[in-house]
Amino acid sequence: MAGIGGADTTGKKVGWGLLNAVVVIYALFPVLWIVSLSFKSSKTLADGNFIPREWSLENYQNIFSTSEFTRALINSIGIAIIATAIAVVFGTMAAYAIARLDFPGKNLLVGVSLLIAMFPQVSLVSPLFEIERSLGLFDTWPGLILPYITFALPLAIYTLSAFFREIPWELEKAAKMDGATPGQAFRRVIAPLAAPGVFTTAILVFIFCWNDFLFAISLTSTEQSRTVPVALSFFTGSSQFEDPAGSIAAAAVVITIPIILFVLFFQRRIVAGLTSGAVKG
Amino acid sequence: MSHATAEKTEATADEPVAPRKKAALSEGKKAERRLGWLLCAPAAITMIAVTGWPILYSILLSMQRFDLKFPDRTEWIWFDNYVTVLSSKYWWDAVLVTVVLTVVTVAVELVLGMSLALIMHRTLVGRGIVRTSSLIPYGIVTVVAAFSWRFAWTPSTGYLAEALGGDPVLTERIPALMVVSLAEIWKTTPFMALLLMAGLALVPDDLLKAAAMDGAGAWQRFIKVTVPIMKPAILVALLFRTLDAFRIFDNLFVLTAGSQGTSSVSMLTYNNLIKGLNLGIGSTMSVLIFLMVAAIAFIFIKLFGTAAPGSDNGGRR
């Protein structure tokens, strides 16, 4: 434990290093399998070897040979970012209200949002399709963004309200007594402490939007709004019935990169809030 | 707080007049209410606008005999669909499989997720690498991951099957379920870990240091200090993970397509609703799944008591 149970000896560092290695291997081994599949030529694809005997870039060339995949990438990135931003904003507002304020309908809202999270999405897809068709939202970005926000909100609200609950009310009081306006109190004191929750929620919502298949396949029809998971289901092998395992693996590698970047960017901020000096004892 | 004192004086002023009558709301209280509604409005409106009619429609459909292939036979039959589904052996087989998968995966993920969260939070070296790489499994598109697992477990094309002596694990019920569980656990432990790690971040170091100075060992510090403070985060993680696990679909679909008796309730619903175009039965299953999931959520919230969001005044007073 960092500085709690004793000094940071080299022994401790090595111990943690080993643990880290175990975690990384466990997490990445199957991923490396996908990466390896993506570099195999179509002849050696099914030879069962972990390391490709024949390295080839043909799978990557294949997926970028038309504009379909690139277009799907753009759609995915745009839709996921917008949906995440809005869901986090709406969710934070609602979570703050639920955790801090008292108003009638609070428990109802919490219950209803849980209800929405629980209802099987497969039976909501067809009615949603018909609504969107009549509103002209079918096969558009908002057509996907709205359902994504809706189904991300329950998790966002629950996670964020759990965090807001933990933040001591006294801090806000103390800041106001020190002369800060409510806005300043929020920005300087509360927001940094809420940061872990907000960034955690952002990561989870982003990944949800990024990976969703059910809504994407039902509410899109052309390149205009088709996202990556759906585009993958359209890939074809070089002949009938042939599973395009190589192309799918290559596409999977490509689409995981934004996730890695997103997570790398946000993971530091999850703990950053704690050390910003609010908890002085 | 200024409006707290205002409230108090109002209450005492009211008391001699009508002790049991509902006191008029103070300006402060009204403002608080308005703010509360205002802040919740965007979320509430979005959620209800998008899902209100679809959910209602599903419930209505579940009480009708409605098969898209035979549209002229549609009729209102109240709860007959429910009787049909609840007396079907396929339904109960699927429930059993689903419950087993849920219990196994969530239990393992709680333990693994907590360990992972502790490592991600406390590690002295390579923080960024550990955190990022442990989140990657969750970030990979599920169907792709499932596809690669299937490839890996099929004898002659996959390294895992070869390593185990070439046995076709996916062709028998129990081994197939174990493979599916493994795929699920690998994929969604990061979800638990992330939520738990964020919960860990809220535990003040000073408390732990104080406990250490009082002589508490690492395990005692964990159980007596860390876990109680993390209760809300654990609830959220467990609750949402269980709800999702109960509705497992993607991994099953790709790995076994529900064959050899490995169908889950979601797969059954998909088969009846989307493939069989039987809107009546499919919607009935959806409602039943919803009820079961709601029961689980109810149990969790009761178990965790005051840790549910909004259930108390959140440390206000």
Add this chain to the structure above:
Amino acid sequence: MGATRRYRLAVGAGAAMIAATTLTACGSGGQGITVNVYKYNQENFQAIVDNCNTKANGRYHIVYNKLPREADGQREQMVRRLAAEDDSMDVLALDVTWTAELAKAGWIKEFSGSVKSQVENGTLQTPLDTATYEGKLYGAPDNTNVQLLWYRSDLVPTPPKTWDEMISMAESLVAQGKPGLIVGQGKQYEGLVVLFNTLVNSSGGTILDENGTKAIVDDKAVQGLAALKKLATSKAIDPSFSNSTEDPARLLMESGKAAFELNWPYVYAAAQKKPDFAKNFKWAPYPTVSGDAAKVTVGGINYAVSSYTTHPDESFDAVLCLRGAESQKLAALKDGVPPTIRSVYDEPEMVDAYPMKDDILKTLENASVRPRTPAYQNVSTVISTILSPPANIDPQKTADELRQELQNALDSKGVLP
């Protein structure tokens, strides 16, 4: 309050972004008539569409809209939109088993008059049967498919003629320690239903009655089940048979571990990529169960016209071109799908691409069709569930179970597995 203002800004910015993307997302307008074709991703289909657009000479413009690779995914997308009476779909590429279902629901138009005779003229009979329901023609056959027996000529000097022969040859190879596995499709999916249909029809049995409303599964069908069980429990069957689809079967054969393969002709083109393997890779007609020829299940694609199209005449016209002899030849040579128009088989280029075309034609003359009923999805799901895993089949008991569950499925009673 600074916080609320900032939130409002954020919401406003978000709304502005959404508005901007909506505006850029519309604007697909064009003049003239557009015929929207919905088909799975076929590699060279765009070339066929371009050809037909040139032929259309401005009367209409065909646009190729892609559908998912898997048949189930295609059906899901099309049915959802047809059920919602979506008028933006004109021509649909349907799997041969969907004709009855879509026709009965009133979602596809009947072919009549001169269009019908143009479609029927020169087209092979069995594919036409798959596009027919209750005596009316609802589709124009585009490509077709039948399975053959593929074998390793270095291990098997003369190919087996009967089912039992194939199994015993394979078993003796395995006993000698040589690669002698039989590979096929035994996973719980449509491929298993295809195999079952082949074996039942080859034994002279029937699954459903002619109207598709009553489940028969007679004694000869029990023989078909016995043949399936014999294969699945043979010492020479691929251990992953009950989890194997078309491609894993092909891959296992190409890895050299198998001697016999039951699969579609696409495996020939794929095998040519491995010359060492291909030189010993030969084909023969499907092994018979009883009688002198097997009745192999036919696969393939038909074009149908949506009932909700706003341009029926142009759609039918487009169909005639898209599945015309020239288009079929291109598809056959470039995309590896056997044609449905007899004359295309006689084209000189077909000899190299389809050295097995004579066997294909002969098999097609005697081929069988999967049960034609609007409840086909239900029927297929029930069959594939009850027959899984194939090794656990008890011919008489399984037949009885099938009969009962199939009747339930046809009456739309009860829960689908």
